[in-house]
Amino acid sequence: MTQKLINYSGDYADEISIDEELKKIRGCMQCGMCSAVCPSGSFTALITRKIMRKALAGVQSVLSEPDIWYCTTCFNCYERCPRTIPVTNVILRLRNMAVREGYLPDNLKNVIKNLTNTGHAVPLGGPDSKWAKLREYHKLKKIPPTVHSFPEALDELFTLLDKIKFNARIPYR
Ligand code: SF4
Ligand code: SF4
Missing domain, CATH: 1.10.1060.10 (Alpha-helical ferredoxin)
Structure with missing residues (x-):
């Protein structure tokens, strides 16, 4: 008997079965x-x-x-x-x-919200957060040179998410 692979409706029907690997x-x-x-x-x-x-x-x-x-x-x-x-x-x-298909657990939706609000899945918090103080204690910059330092980089993230119509599938803002 032929085994049935994933076969859902939509443009990605048989997605697994057409992938050689x-x-x-x-x-x-x-x-x-x-x-x-x-x-x-x-x-x-x-x-x-x-x-x-x-x-x-x-x-x-x-x-x-x-x-x-x-x-x-x-x-x-x-x-x-x-x-x-x-x-x-x-x-x-x-x-x-x-x-x-629009399925994503709520806790992961929160991760997306963090990502879109701060550029980080697990945000550092502000300059007064305990993580910032810990960084300072270890003689590191309070705010690391990531999106926390370059908030304008978030625009690039939004561009990417908009391109794949992410908000329509998983509303996050
Ligand atoms: S957690 Fe690791 S071992 Fe478990 S399903 Fe995922 S990749 Fe496989
Ligand atoms: S180890 Fe490989 S063959 Fe065994 S159940 Fe998992 S996927 Fe199937």
Whole structure:
């Protein structure tokens, strides 16, 4: 029986199946090695083997469930899979699809908000923040030479996000 790959409606239908590297997912034998070596799976509900099974079966809930976001992209599974399936890349592709479908956990939406407001996923805070004071204590500039020092660089970020119509998919402002 032919195994069904992701096949959702929309312009990106069969996205995984047309990618030569990701096509290897067809060889998944559900051995569970990816789950066994997954550090995130020890602390979260992430069961990598199950994600691969759902991706193969075209179970759309794999996009709306939070599990794919628990992956830390450490590539352990990718290195150990006996069928050389690029597991991490499959998960990253599923995340891309999830965002296109409008699914993103609230905590990650907050990360996007931080990014767009400050240029950092984990912002430093102002010059009086404890991190700024800690930097000063270690004889570093209170404000590092990143977007914190060059707020105008945020315009470039907005240009990029607007180009991919990110706000329409995941409203963040
Ligand atoms: S390690 Fe590879 S073959 Fe085994 S379940 Fe995971 S993806 Fe499938
Ligand atoms: S890349 Fe993700 S799924 Fe794979 S072992 Fe690391 S955390 Fe787990």
